[in-house]
Amino acid sequence: xxVALFITCVNDTLFPGTGKAVVSLLRRLGCDVDFPAAQTCxxxxxxxTGYRQEGVRLARHFTEVFAGYDAVVSPSxxxxxxxxxxxxxxxxxxxxxxxxxxxxxxxxYELSEFLVDVLKTDDVGAYFPHRVTYHPTCHSLRGxxxxxxxxxxxxxxxxxxxxxLSGEEECCGFGGTFAVKNPAVSAAMxxxxxxxxxxxxxxxxxxxDNSCLMHIxxxxxxxxxxxxxxxLAEILASTEEAQ
Amino acid sequence: MSxxxxxxxxxxxxxxxxAVQNSQLRYNLRKATSTIRGKRAGVVAxxxxxQDLRAAxxxxxxxxxxxxxRYLVMMEEAVTRAGGTVHWARDAAEANRIVxxxxxxxxxxxxxxxxxxxxxxxxxNEALAEHGIEAYETDLAELIVQLGDDFPSHILVPAIHRxxxxxxxxxxxxxxKVPENLTDDPSALAEAARLHLRERFLRSKVAISGANFxxxxxxxxxxxxxxxxxxxxxxxPETLISVVGIEKLLPAWRDLEVFLQLLPRSSTGERMxxxxxxxxxxxxxxxxxLVLLDNGRTDVLADEVGRQALRCxxxxxxxxxxPVYERAGGHAYGSVYPGPIGAILTPQxxxxxxxxxxxxxxxxxxxxxxxxxxxVAIDIPEVLVDLRSKAPHPAAERAGMKVAGWILxxxxxxxxAQRLAGRxxxxxxKRLPGPASAWTDTRDLPEIPAESFRDWWERxxxxxxx
Numbered sequence: 119x120x121v122a123l124f125i126t127c128v129n130d131t132l133f134p135g136t137g138k139a140v141v142s143l144l145r146r147l148g149c150d151v152d153f154p155a156a157q158t159c160x161x162x163x164x165x166x167t168g169y170r171q172e173g174v175r176l177a178r179h180f181t182e183v184f185a186g187y188d189a190v191v192s193p194s195x196x197x198x199x200x201x202x203x204x205x206x207x208x209x210x211x212x213x214x215x216x217x218x219x220x221x222x223x224x225x226x227y228e229l230s231e232f233l234v235d236v237l238k239t240d241d242v243g244a245y246f247p248h249r250v251t252y253h254p255t256c257h258s259l260r261g262x263x264x265x266x267x268x269x270x271x272x273x274x275x276x277x278x279x280x281x282x283l284s285g286e287e288e289c290c291g292f293g294g295t296f297a298v299k300n301p302a303v304s305a306a307m308x309x310x311x312x313x314x315x316x317x318x319x320x321x322x323x324x325x326x327d328n329s330c331l332m333h334i335x336x337x338x339x340x341x342x343x344x345x346x347x348x349x350l351a352e353i354l355a356s357t358e359e360a361q
Numbered sequence: 362m363s364x365x366x367x368x369x370x371x372x373x374x375x376x377x378x379x380a381v382q383n384s385q386l387r388y389n390l391r392k393a394t395s396t397i398r399g400k401r402a403g404v405v406a407x408x409x410x411x412q413d414l415r416a417a418x419x420x421x422x423x424x425x426x427x428x429x430x431r432y433l434v435m436m437e438e439a440v441t442r443a444g445g446t447v448h449w450a451r452d453a454a455e456a457n458r459i460v461x462x463x464x465x466x467x468x469x470x471x472x473x474x475x476x477x478x479x480x481x482x483x484x485x486n487e488a489l490a491e492h493g494i495e496a497y498e499t500d501l502a503e504l505i506v507q508l509g510d511d512f513p514s515h516i517l518v519p520a521i522h523r524x525x526x527x528x529x530x531x532x533x534x535x536x537x538k539v540p541e542n543l544t545d546d547p548s549a550l551a552e553a554a555r556l557h558l559r560e561r562f563l564r565s566k567v568a569i570s571g572a573n574f575x576x577x578x579x580x581x582x583x584x585x586x587x588x589x590x591x592x593x594x595x596x597x598p599e600t601l602i603s604v605v606g607i608e609k610l611l612p613a614w615r616d617l618e619v620f621l622q623l624l625p626r627s628s629t630g631e632r633m634x635x636x637x638x639x640x641x642x643x644x645x646x647x648x649x650x651l652v653l654l655d656n657g658r659t660d661v662l663a664d665e666v667g668r669q670a671l672r673c674x675x676x677x678x679x680x681x682x683x684p685v686y687e688r689a690g691g692h693a694y695g696s697v698y699p700g701p702i703g704a705i706l707t708p709q710x711x712x713x714x715x716x717x718x719x720x721x722x723x724x725x726x727x728x729x730x731x732x733x734x735x736x737v738a739i740d741i742p743e744v745l746v747d748l749r750s751k752a753p754h755p756a757a758e759r760a761g762m763k764v765a766g767w768i769l770x771x772x773x774x775x776x777x778a779q780r781l782a783g784r785x786x787x788x789x790x791k792r793l794p795g796p797a798s799a800w801t802d803t804r805d806l807p808e809i810p811a812e813s814f815r816d817w818w819e820r821x822x823x824x825x826x827x
Contacts (some may be wrong), residue, residue: 125815128768131813131814134814137817158772165746169762176766256726284486289728291684293727296725297804300373300374300377301370302377306381308803
């Protein structure tokens with residue numbers, strides 16, 4: 119199966135390891151992975167901060183770059199939700215943009231959706247002998263409704279102990295530019311989230327979004343907790359040989 | 362008298378940064394909101410048709426708003442037929458003028474009040490006070506706020522920021538004839554309030570209320586409450602004046618079936634609220650006036666995205682699930698409508714010309730918990746994002762976003778920027794200066810990688826050679 123990887127600008131720039139993990143995982147599962155070089159950013163930051171015009175330009179760019187692929191896979195629940203949930207609201211009804219969006223948006227999958235719904239697997243043959251807790255992230259949970267897909271994938275990872283996170287459904291406080299426009303509230307939410315993470319005794323906090331993990335990880339690191347953040351793709355890409 | 366929010370200085374981030382440092386406030390809010398949140402989740406989960414009810418509530422409200430002109434006239438005719446008098450108020454000033462005139466015509470100098478958001482919105486108590494008329498709040502929480510010369514901080518539970526020992530102190534300090542040995546036992550506090558209020562109910566000749574719903578077909582007004590104090594006000598006085606936002610209409614009596622299920626389960630987390638009062642026009646010997654309040658609502662109705670905020674039934678479910686509200690508290694929003702609904706309602710009703718009002722659409726992490734619980738399915742994040750595109754942006758931010766947009770709009774420019782960042786990666790300080798310090802004050806920055814994903818791909822990742 120030929121799959122286009124939508125890496126997202128945050129992963130491309132700051133977390134290339136996540137992208138490499140997606141590539142290695144999908145290849146292991148028999149997919150032919152393509153990375154359309156012209157891709158940049160879904161436009162979420164601009165749209166959600168009130169810069170609609172710039173956001174629409176980036177959305178148009180996205181639909182041009184990814185038109186024609188059978189499946190577009192992204193290691194970001196938030197960016198996948200942007201394309202699927204918010205793009206249709208950006209274009210005027212009946213416009214050419216709306217038609218282009220309607221053609222591309224349904225083919226955009228968050229990684230765990232693609233694995234469970236398209237490749238029909240919840241056991242990717244991974245090995246990761248660590249105590250892990252999972253934060254579902256808001257746009258994965260309430261936007262894409264990923265449900266238990268990530269948890270099912272994690273439970274089937276050999277050696278992995280998945281421990282429940284109390285208050286998991288509550289936002290970590292990142293919220294894109296919210297983190298710097300409302301730093302006090304963002305930090306207070308982050309502090310409560312990290313306290314819940316520490317209470318689990320997990321070594322690793324996992325999520326399907328590196329932007330949330332950047333905020334959670336930045337807080338954990340400032341507090342010198344020693345708890346690591348890891349994207350879901352990186353755990354699923356781990357194998358016994360690689361350990 | 363309670364304080365007024367109008368003309369409040371500052372902005373949400375500043376107000377909130379003070380509030381998050383108040384550990385007592387955060388404890389009170391966390392405890393109260395998590396209790397109501399749990400109760401709501403329980404009673405909603407027991408209805409298998411909750412999503413259908415929610416869709417029905419949305420559909421009925423949308424239909425009403427689309428035909429508001431027709432239903433308002435229907436309402437006026439029905440109320441008039443039933444012996445009431447209908448007044449139309451374009452804005453707060455006109456509504457206050459009408460109510461003041463009606464009270465003055467009775468010759469009374471004091472009124473009792475049923476808990477009402479509309480009268481808070483227009484600052485009615487303060488307007489009456491200017492004319493020497495004293496308004497007494499009779500809802501227990503509103504009474505606490507009024508006696509404490511305080512601001513309400515929640516739609517349903519205006520004194521949610523107070524705990525019982527603080528309430529005891531307010532009562533001892535401000536309530537006449539309160540027993541000196543008053544404890545902070547909730548039933549003792551309620552008893553003190555009961556004795557205090559009973560006297561007012563028996564003495565007052567004029568009552569002022571709002572309404573949760575108005576039924577156009579019959580001209581009936583509906584108030585839902587827990588304490589029964591509202592019913593005292595609605596039945597005992599000779600004159601009743603109800604100030605109601607025009608969006609509170611429902612077309613027909615049967616529509617109440619939907620809303621009398623949606624509201625109590627969403628607000629107090631009860632299957633049914635203890636008191637539901639309904640009245641149609643005036644009974645003999647009593648006078649009834651209905652003041653229909655616009656105060657910005659028709660402007661909201663004209664906005665294709667924002668108009669869904671008019672579906673709101675003021676249940677507060679969005680406040681109780683909001684992680685931002687829970688930490689910032691209600692006062693930070695500078696409005697009688699705090700929380701997620703306030704963040705979309707206040708800027709629409711008041712405009713965004715003040716710094717505070719312009720900051721409200723940004724008072725959200727867009728986590729979507731509010732939309733999930735809203736009983737009339739208001740897509741609050743959608744409206745927030747739309748308002749953000751209409752809000753004024755700081756010049757430096759505008760410039761930064763323009764540059765970011767320019768870089769992100771072309772993959773060659775993006776790759777060059779990434780390589781530049783990779784080369785400078787060793788030079789980034791742990792604490793950033795200026796606006797960027799908002800990140801590094803509490804969080805470490807991620808390490809910038811030496812090579813971006815796309816460069817890795819070009820270098821050989823494409824063919825599994827890297």
